[in-house]
Amino acid sequence: MRFSKQREAVYNVLCQTTSHPDVAWIYARTREIIPNISIATVYRNLQELLSIGKIKKLSAEGYAERYDANVSDHAHLVCSCCGKIVDIDMSQVDVKHSIAGVDRYEITFYGCCDECRNNKDASQNKQ
Ligand SMILES: [Zn+2]
Ligand SMILES: [Zn+2]
Structure with a gap:
């Protein structure tokens, strides 16, 4: 589980907000925990969290993809x-x-x- 620590960081960042942030926001916050993480890694971890049902993705008209830890x-x-x-x-x-x-x-x-x-x-x- 090479990426479990990164995934946990991404998940924790999302759990601490109810603002339904986009990838850029999550990336900025995750970098405060793991400074050398890339936005591609954040994105990939979000996809993994989605596939195991830990988070939800929202598609709202006129918005970039937003994520929600409240499932x-x-x-x-x-x-x-x-x-x-x-x-x-x-x-x-x-x-x-x-x-x-x-x-x-x-x-x-x-x-x-x-x-x-x-x-x-x-x-x-x-x-
Ligand atoms: Zn308002
Ligand atoms: Zn929500």
Whole structure:
């Protein structure tokens, strides 16, 4: 297991954030732990983690591939105001789980996150 230490570092970096970062972000953080790691190595380790189901990859419209260490069932909201991708608890979402043959699904909402909505409300109240 020559790469297990690198893989662990990449995985730990991803576990410490809920911001659904892209490869460049993960690379920057992993370099703080393993300074001589290359972005190709980070990418390869992400693919390995994906293939063993330790992480998830998100594909959001107009974004580079983003990664998520949270592999539990949850949906995402892509904020069109600040660009953040936030987790949405599936208990808030009404999904039919009874479709035959479905073993995984991906749900992405596009809109405005709580923070941006609150900021908007706050600025409207001032007027
Ligand atoms: Zn936002
Ligand atoms: Zn997520």
